[in-house]
Amino acid sequence: MTVPDPEFHLEALHEKATAGTLAPEERTQLEAHIARCAACQIEKVYRDPADDDPEMAALLEATDRWDRVFEAVEADTATGPVFRSAAASVPPAPVRFRWRARTVAGIATIGAVAGFAAAAVLPVLRGDARDDVAPPAPAAAASVPPTSFPPASSQPLLPLEEPAPLAPPAPTASPPSLPPAPTASAPMSPATLFRAAQAARSRGDRHRAIQLYRQLQARHPDSREAAISKVSLAALMAEDEPGNALSEYDAYLDDDPKGALAEEALAGRARSLSRLGRDREARAAWRQLLRDHPGSFHAAEARRALAAKP
Amino acid sequence: MTTVPAPPRRPRRDLDLEAQVSAALRGEPRARRDLFDGVLPIFVKAGSRLLGPRHPDLDDFVQEAAIRFFRGLPGYRGDSRLVWFAQRIATYTATDWIRSERSLKRSQVRGPIPEGARSDDDPRRDFARLELSRLLRRALPEAQLETFVMRAIFGVSIAEIAEQTGVPINTVRSRLSLAKRRLKRHINEEPAWRDLLREHFR
Numbered sequence: 349m350t351v352p353d354p355e356f357h358l359e360a361l362h363e364k365a366t367a368g369t370l371a372p373e374e375r376t377q378l379e380a381h382i383a384r385c386a387a388c389q390i391e392k393v394y395r396d397p398a399d400d401d402p403e404m405a406a407l408l409e410a411t412d413r414w415d416r417v418f419e420a421v422e423a424d425t426a427t428g429p430v431f432r433s434a435a436a437s438v439p440p441a442p443v444r445f446r447w448r449a450r451t452v453a454g455i456a457t458i459g460a461v462a463g464f465a466a467a468a469v470l471p472v473l474r475g476d477a478r479d480d481v482a483p484p485a486p487a488a489a490a491s492v493p494p495t496s497f498p499p500a501s502s503q504p505l506l507p508l509e510e511p512a513p514l515a516p517p518a519p520t521a522s523p524p525s526l527p528p529a530p531t532a533s534a535p536m537s538p539a540t541l542f543r544a545a546q547a548a549r550s551r552g553d554r555h556r557a558i559q560l561y562r563q564l565q566a567r568h569p570d571s572r573e574a575a576i577s578k579v580s581l582a583a584l585m586a587e588d589e590p591g592n593a594l595s596e597y598d599a600y601l602d603d604d605p606k607g608a609l610a611e612e613a614l615a616g617r618a619r620s621l622s623r624l625g626r627d628r629e630a631r632a633a634w635r636q637l638l639r640d641h642p643g644s645f646h647a648a649e650a651r652r653a654l655a656a657k658p
Numbered sequence: 659m660t661t662v663p664a665p666p667r668r669p670r671r672d673l674d675l676e677a678q679v680s681a682a683l684r685g686e687p688r689a690r691r692d693l694f695d696g697v698l699p700i701f702v703k704a705g706s707r708l709l710g711p712r713h714p715d716l717d718d719f720v721q722e723a724a725i726r727f728f729r730g731l732p733g734y735r736g737d738s739r740l741v742w743f744a745q746r747i748a749t750y751t752a753t754d755w756i757r758s759e760r761s762l763k764r765s766q767v768r769g770p771i772p773e774g775a776r777s778d779d780d781p782r783r784d785f786a787r788l789e790l791s792r793l794l795r796r797a798l799p800e801a802q803l804e805t806f807v808m809r810a811i812f813g814v815s816i817a818e819i820a821e822q823t824g825v826p827i828n829t830v831r832s833r834l835s836l837a838k839r840r841l842k843r844h845i846n847e848e849p850a851w852r853d854l855l856r857e858h859f860r
Contacts, residue, residue, distance in 0.1 A: 393787055
């Protein structure tokens with residue numbers, strides 16, 4: 349016989365709510381429970397947006413967006429004889445920081461470099477199932493308030509001239525095994541430099557990240573990675589060096605005003621101008637963002653900035 | 659050079675996805691595209707609910723889940739529904755994002771929420787969601803996190819979770835119950851979490 353669990357949070361009613369079969373009195377009971385149960389409130393936060401939410405439907409209708417994702421996925425996963433040529437024909441995904449897609453697409457075209465690129469990328473994918481899983485935090489960690497963040501991870505940075513020796517793949521708990529990654533050595537390609545810079549940035553080594561982005565721009569000025577790095581570099585300098593950040597944003601927008609990161613660059617430009625006290629130009633930049641990207645993620649910030657008194 | 663046929667512009671909802679698996683494994687572009695379109699709503703739903711539907715990393719989440727799906731496809735043995743397989747992939751991806759804090763980085767980049775933003779403004783709503791991810795990471799061990807994510811994000815029934823994860827129903831009940839107790843305890847210990855939820859539900 350099952351003993352009723354007082355902590356069981358009306359799971360049956362939750363299930364009925366999900367299925368849309370709640371009776372009115374059950375709905376009242378469930379809502380009253382959620383109003384006083386923090387754990388159920390969290391569950392409710394994650395149920396938003398609902399399946400029938402128009403925003404969800406609109407998301408799925410954005411076929412160009414998912415076409416790009418599909419191309420990137422194909423460039424990354426298609427390895428059979430048919431797909432080797434298909435992957436080579438996939439254009440670089442015009443999406444932020446899709447270094448994996450670009451790197452693996454390069455496999456089909458640049459021979460020896462590809463060996464290292466794949467070796468560098470596949471362990472990440474292979475390890476992403478579980479190798480970054482932390483054990484449950486000790487009780488003391490729970491007292492950290494929700495506005496502070498733990499320190500960035502301390503993964504090793506790739507050396508500048510020679511690729512790092514490749515570690516054997518980490519075991520995974522989820523999706524099954526991948527073929528072994530090829531090993532080779534090659535000079536630092538734009539993708540590898542970019543990835544090294546991103547890694548430095550992720551672990552909070554701002555100085556190193558800036559150095560690597562600068563090297564990327566100097567060594568491979570015409571690469572896509574160098575173009576993207578202008579925005580990455582600007583974001584790193586935005587707080588302390590708004591003038592330099594502004595130069596990087598301007599350089600990106602001058603080169604590719606309709607580029608994949610134009611929206612980010614316009615927003616960053618507006619913030620940099622504001623930090624420099626050039627409020628009129630900042631407002632003009634926000635207006636341009638709203639004009640060129642009315643559905644931008646930064647639109648709310650732009651409207652607030654424009655609504656504020658000059 | 660082999661030409662990839664133009665992909666269909668809309669998911670073929672009546673498609674028998676299971677039948678596409680072997681063709682996709684042979685590398686047939688149309689089958690791969692059909693599979694992608696078939697499981698895309700699962701990945702978009704997971705990403706939207708974990709990160710927020712307008713989060714700038716949503717595409718990355720979907721891409722990562724889809725890559726895992728195709729890489730894992732050779733191991734799909736057909737002993738469960740393909741949508742469950744995709745749902746499990748999405749759950750692994752979501753728990754990894756929670757564990758690795760990737761979902762939190764953007765909230766750092768964006769900085770504090772401006773004063774005066776309403777609780778139903780996207781930035782504030784997304785902020786609450788991201789902060790709660792951090793709470794999940796701190797509070798829940800692996801099995802409870804996985805169960806809670808399947809339940810909260812996908813609304814999967816307890817019986818289905820049991821079937822998908824291959825554990826008894828009472829184990830699922832127990833995991834869910836323990837997860838909620840742990841969450842409540844953490845929230846009670848830290849007033850900031852309480853305030854966050856109170857604001858979200860006011």
